[in-house]
Amino acid sequence: MAPVALATSPKLSPQQRRFSQSKAAHEVLAQSMIAHALQSHIENIDPDQCEAGGEDAFFVADLGEIYRQHMRWKVNLPRIEPFYGIHSRDVPLTLPVAVKCNQDPAVLRLLAKLGTGFDCASKTEIKQILDLGVEPHRIIYANPCKTASYVRYAADNNIRMMTFDNPEELYKVKKFFPDASLVLRISTDDSKALCRLSLKYGAPLDSTADLLRLANELELNVIGVSFHVGSGSTDPSAFVTAVKDARKVFDEAAEVGYDLRMLDVGGGYGTDNLEQIAAMLGPAVDRYFPPSIRVIAEPGRYYVETAFTIATHVIARRTVQEDMMAGQPSYMLYLNDGVYGNFSNIIFDHQHPVPRVLKHGPNYYYNSLAKDSQLTRYSVWGPTCDGIDCISSSCFLPEVLEVGDWLYFNNMGAYSKCSATKFNGFNDDHRVMYVVSEAGAQALLES
Numbered sequence: 031m032a033p034v035a036l037a038t039s040p041k042l043s044p045q046q047r048r049f050s051q052s053k054a055a056h057e058v059l060a061q062s063m064i065a066h067a068l069q070s071h072i073e074n075i076d077p078d079q080c081e082a083g084g085e086d087a088f089f090v091a092d093l094g095e096i097y098r099q100h101m102r103w104k105v106n107l108p109r110i111e112p113f114y115g116i117h118s119r120d121v122p123l124t125l126p127v128a129v130k131c132n133q134d135p136a137v138l139r140l141l142a143k144l145g146t147g148f149d150c151a152s153k154t155e156i157k158q159i160l161d162l163g164v165e166p167h168r169i170i171y172a173n174p175c176k177t178a179s180y181v182r183y184a185a186d187n188n189i190r191m192m193t194f195d196n197p198e199e200l201y202k203v204k205k206f207f208p209d210a211s212l213v214l215r216i217s218t219d220d221s222k223a224l225c226r227l228s229l230k231y232g233a234p235l236d237s238t239a240d241l242l243r244l245a246n247e248l249e250l251n252v253i254g255v256s257f258h259v260g261s262g263s264t265d266p267s268a269f270v271t272a273v274k275d276a277r278k279v280f281d282e283a284a285e286v287g288y289d290l291r292m293l294d295v296g297g298g299y300g301t302d303n304l305e306q307i308a309a310m311l312g313p314a315v316d317r318y319f320p321p322s323i324r325v326i327a328e329p330g331r332y333y334v335e336t337a338f339t340i341a342t343h344v345i346a347r348r349t350v351q352e353d354m355m356a357g358q359p360s361y362m363l364y365l366n367d368g369v370y371g372n373f374s375n376i377i378f379d380h381q382h383p384v385p386r387v388l389k390h391g392p393n394y395y396y397n398s399l400a401k402d403s404q405l406t407r408y409s410v411w412g413p414t415c416d417g418i419d420c421i422s423s424s425c426f427l428p429e430v431l432e433v434g435d436w437l438y439f440n441n442m443g444a445y446s447k448c449s450a451t452k453f454n455g456f457n458d459d460h461r462v463m464y465v466v467s468e469a470g471a472q473a474l475l476e477s
């Protein structure tokens with residue numbers, strides 16, 4: 031009999047299959063650890079007695095999830111791997127994770143121990159990574175438009191790898207860091223990404239030959255090409271197009287006299303589409319670039335998004351009178367965190383975080399609400415006095431929630447607390463409780 035089901039399901043390698051089984055098992059453990067951390071923090075808060083802010087929103091971060099994402103990357107994109115300088119003497123390479131989407135110190139420490147590199151965009155990000163004891167060659171300064179004094183800072187600290195995409199940047203680097211190892215960032219088709227980046231960065235393909243000639247005249251050291259298909263990319267074929275474009279630029283560089291050694295395939299990987307991207311990106315890289323070319327990536331959101339859960343307190347409630355009169359009760363809920371705080375991902379990252387009931391009255395419901403409870407309609411708001419501070423204009427939740435209840439939101443690890451403000455005096459500190467649902471991660475953290 032023909033194995034119909036097998037023919038239509040994606041072909042998993044034995045490594046992929048083993049990984050996904052172990053991942054599923056660990057996720058069950060992770061859920062119970064997260065539930066326990068949420069509940070034990072809340073049980074220690076007495077809203078009637080605590081000091082001001084004692085009931086502030088807080089995160090639970092599962093560092094085991096970061097570890098699982100790292101292993102998942104290695105299974106799916108084995109060529110785009112941490113590199114410890116065995117194959118080449120000039121620039122040892124790593125898998126540089128983008129720092130900007132989550133600067134949590136424990137996350138960065140775990141990544142450093144996992145051996146990833148770091149993509150930094152500013153002096154402060156570079157310093158944060160150097161302070162962890164990470165060697166300068168594991169950092170790429172991947173901002174094509176850099177502040178001159180930051181370039182000097184990079185030179186002083188021997189951060190050699192940096193990107194450029196315009197002639198002015200080449201003159202700047204010539205002046206402040208003529209020995210830098212330069213990576214030419216090209217623009218991409220990012221029309222299907224959540225956050226478009228090529229509107230702002232990346233050399234158009236009709237300008238790359240001139241840029242390479244200028245770099246050569248200035249006697250600068252160009253070592254490779256980079257791109258970013260846009261953050262929250264939904265189109266794996268954009269990676270293939272960008273790889274082909276990078277190949278053209280490698281060939282142009284050869285004509286100018288450069289022997290490029292490195293391809294940087296940027297960020298844009300999702301937690302839900304890594305396998306799809308890998309299935310197209312991996313073969314494209316192999317087809318257009320011989321094994322001697324080192325390939326790195328700068329994943330950001332992929333590593334951290336699913337590792338963070340946030341819990342928020344219901345501080346106020348208002349009944350919507352018209353709905354009540356129409357016989358369909360609905361409420362406005364006010365939480366102690368909002369778009370000026372950790373829900374900044376709504377504004378900057380075009381996210382739609384989904385509220386779930388964590389605690390109602392004395393009962394906890396993490397991951398376990400009965401599906402047939404009756405649903406009530408809510409709009410969910412942040413604590414600041416601005417009308418834009420709305421987390422959800424309409425959602426349905428079981429139970430009639432009250433002041434003092436708690437909600438939680440999954441997948442809050444990327445572009446959330448890093449872009450939070452202190453507007454209106456809220457959000458002074460971001461409490462994070464850590465759990466570690468992987469023994470491998472625990473061992474690294476203790477080493």
Ligand SMILES: *Cc1c(COP(=O)(O)O)cnc(C)c1O
Nearest residue numbers: 128261262297298328329330331
């Ligand atoms: C933001 C950014 C990243 C990370 O992007 P993700 O979409 O979060 O993976 C990587 N590289 C550069 C240059 C960036 O600006």
